[in-house]
Every structure is written in structure tokens, then in C-alpha cells.
Amino acid sequence: MIRKPININSLTVRNRIVKAPCDTAGAVDGAPDIKMTEHYRQRSRGTGLVIVEHEWILPEGMAHSRQLSMGDDRLIPAYRELTDAVHEEGAAVFAQLSHAGARAKDSGLTPIAPSEETVWPQCHPRAMDEDDIRRIITGFSEAAVRAKTAGFDGVEIHSAHGYLLNQFYSPLTNHREDAYTGNTLEGRTKLHCDIIRAVREAVGESYPVAIRFGACDFMEGGSIIEEIPASVKAFEDAGVDLIDISGGLSGFVIPGRTGAGYFKDLSMAAKSAVSVPVILTGGVTDGEQLEQLLAEGSADLIGIGRALLSDPDWSVKALEAVCT
Numbered sequence: 001m002i003r004k005p006i007n008i009n010s011l012t013v014r015n016r017i018v019k020a021p022c023d024t025a026g027a028v029d030g031a032p033d034i035k036m037t038e039h040y041r042q043r044s045r046g047t048g049l050v051i052v053e054h055e056w057i058l059p060e061g062m063a064h065s066r067q068l069s070m071g072d073d074r075l076i077p078a079y080r081e082l083t084d085a086v087h088e089e090g091a092a093v094f095a096q097l098s099h100a101g102a103r104a105k106d107s108g109l110t111p112i113a114p115s116e117e118t119v120w121p122q123c124h125p126r127a128m129d130e131d132d133i134r135r136i137i138t139g140f141s142e143a144a145v146r147a148k149t150a151g152f153d154g155v156e157i158h159s160a161h162g163y164l165l166n167q168f169y170s171p172l173t174n175h176r177e178d179a180y181t182g183n184t185l186e187g188r189t190k191l192h193c194d195i196i197r198a199v200r201e202a203v204g205e206s207y208p209v210a211i212r213f214g215a216c217d218f219m220e221g222g223s224i225i226e227e228i229p230a231s232v233k234a235f236e237d238a239g240v241d242l243i244d245i246s247g248g249l250s251g252f253v254i255p256g257r258t259g260a261g262y263f264k265d266l267s268m269a270a271k272s273a274v275s276v277p278v279i280l281t282g283g284v285t286d287g288e289q290l291e292q293l294l295a296e297g298s299a300d301l302i303g304i305g306r307a308l309l310s311d312p313d314w315s316v317k318a319l320e321a322v323c324t
């Protein structure tokens with residue numbers, strides 16, 4: 001199965017290996033430089049889909065000063081070099097659009113979040129008002145158009161690992177009482193759906209749009225696995241073409257969850273509810289494990305993070321190791 005091409009909206013990806021987005025903290029004034037472009041070129045060999053590390057969409061959503069940005073048209077030529085490099089190696093490439101919300105730093109601006117109260121003692125955000133929400137929706141859709149102009153084959157909206165959209169999804173960080181309330185699943189997913197619809201409108205019907213979904217907080221009082229089917233169905237109905245599963249409100253490492261496909265219960269819950277493809281990431285270190293996860297129906301594509309960071313030829317070796 002590893003070699004079987006798959007369609008994501010109008011895009012055909014040549015195989016089932018996904019380079020999971022991994023921050024390299026190597027951006028120079030928000031742009032990829034030659035070194036970063038080479039990093040992605042190397043990891044495109046043999047890979048089906050490369051998802052580039054998170055990029056901030058608005059300055060106040062910056063996670064740190066060496067993060068990539070998709071917040072300015074001036075960055076488009078540098079991204080064009082990167083997307084050309086990935087395409088030369090035969091892989092498809094997505095941008096990952098992000099806003100760090102309460103966890104933002106280094107911009108000199110006050111962080112914003114669904115509510116002032118968070119689970120991180122060091123974070124002191126301002127609660128977002130209606131103008132902020134409108135600005136965020138526009139920020140995502142404008143960044144998506146920029147990514148499309150720069151040659152990306154699709155965009156991924158980041159809603160995992162405790163960043164802004166994960167903060168809206170989690171009852172632990174969303175204490176709002178308005179239409180975006182943390183009291184209902186509809187309220188917790190409303191901003192996601194507003195953004196998906198705005199991005200879709202901006203990039204057109206056939207352009208691939210994905211969501212990275214932190215599908216379970218693994219914290220008492222947080223989001224739970226049982227909520228996944230209704231949430232991903234809402235995202236699919238709003239217009240996403242791909243669900244990229246992750247988990248954890250403060251990061252993707254969850255005590256007790258180790259081994260290949262350690263979020264497969266989450267990805268299978270997602271697969272039960274949607275017809276668009278689902279990516280599972282976490283703990284995969286060789287091609288046989290990847291093949292096994294596909295064969296047992298855990299997901300349609302498998303994301304590889306740390307293994308591809310440490311070995312740029314991981315995908316080539318995985319393809320060689322699997323005979324089918």
C-alpha cells in the first residue's frame with residue numbers, strides 16, 4: 001500500500017509517506033533560506049507529501065522569532081524556491097498555517113486567546129473580541145492565497161499542540177460564552193469551520209485544504225476521543241480535503257503512548273466519520289511499521305516526523321524495505 005497514489009481533492013500524491021511538519025527554527029526574518037530549502041529538498045526524495053513546518057499568519061501569532069511566516073507577500077519568492085525544490089524531487093508540498101494564540105511570544109505584541117485563563121502559568125493573553133476573530137479568519141485566508149501563489153500544492157490549518165485553534169477546541173482553554181463557546185462542540189469547532197470556509201472561498205474549490213487536528217488533549221477536563229467523529233465531520237462539511245491527526249494540548253508526547261502509530265485510536269475514530277483521507281503520525285521508525293498501519297486501516301497516509309528529521313533518506317529506504 002505504501003506506493004499506492006492517493007488523491008487529495010485535485011492533487012494526486014505519489015505514495016503514502018508524509019513528511020510531518022517539524023519546526024527547524026531556521027527562518028531568517030520569517031523566510032526560508034538556502035539551508036532550509038535544501039533541508040526540504042533532501043527530505044522530499046521518495047516522500048509523497050511534504051508538509052512544511054508551521055508559519056505564523058499574523059505577527060501576534062508568532063510562536064518564536066525563528067519561525068517561518070506566511071504573513072507577507074514579500075516572502076513569496078523565497079517560498080517559490082522551496083516549493084520548486086520539493087517539486088523537482090517529485091513530492092507534493094503543503095504550507096502549515098498557524099497562530100500560536102496564548103502561547104505566542106517574541107513579537108512584542110500582547111498574545112490573544114479565546115479566554116484569559118489558560119493551562120500555562122507563563123501565558124497571560126487577552127481574550128479575543130469579535131474584531132480579533134474577524135482578523136484571524138482573514139489572516140488565515142490571506143495566508144492561504146499567499147501559499148498558493150508561492151507554489152504550494154495545498155495548505156494545512158494548524159489546530160494542534162496547544163496553538164490558537166486547539167485553544168478554541170479545548171474546554172480547558174475556551175471559557176467563552178458567545179457563539180464560540182467552550183460549552184458545546186459546535187462552539188468549540190465554530191472558528192475552525194469559519195476559517196475553513198473562508199480559506200476555501202479564497203483558494204477555490206479544487207485547491208487542497210487540510211487541518212492538523214489535535215484530536216484529544218489527554219488532560220482531565222479536556223477534549224476526549226468520543227468527540228472526534230462529530231468534530232471531523234463538521235470540518236469535512238465546512239470544506240476540508242484531508243484530516244491530519246495529532247494530539248496533546250501541550251505537545252505531541254503523551255506519557256504511556258509510545259510505539260508505531262501511538263495515536264491510531266484517534267485516527268480510526270476520525271476515519272469512521274469522514275470520507276476524506278486521514279493522516280496518522282507518531283512513533284513510526286521504519287517502512288514495515290508504516291505498511292502495517294496502512295494495511296490494518298489505521299489511516300490513509302502516515303506522517304513521519306523525527307525519523308525523517310534525523311535521516312533525510314528515510315523515505316527512500318522505507319520504499320526499498322517494503323516489497324509490496
Ligand SMILES: Cc1cc2nc3c(=O)[nH]c(=O)nc-3n(C[C@H](O)[C@H](O)[C@H](O)COP(=O)(O)O)c2cc1C
Binds near residue numbers: 281282306
Ligand atoms: C522538532 C519538532 C518540531 C515540530 N514542529 C511541528 C510543527 O511545526 N507543526 C506541527 O504540527 N507539528 C510539529 N511537530 C510534531 C510532528 O509533526 C509529529 O507530530 C511528532 O514529531 C510525532 O511524530 P514522530 O513520532 O514521527 O516524530 C514537531 C515535532 C518535532 C520533533
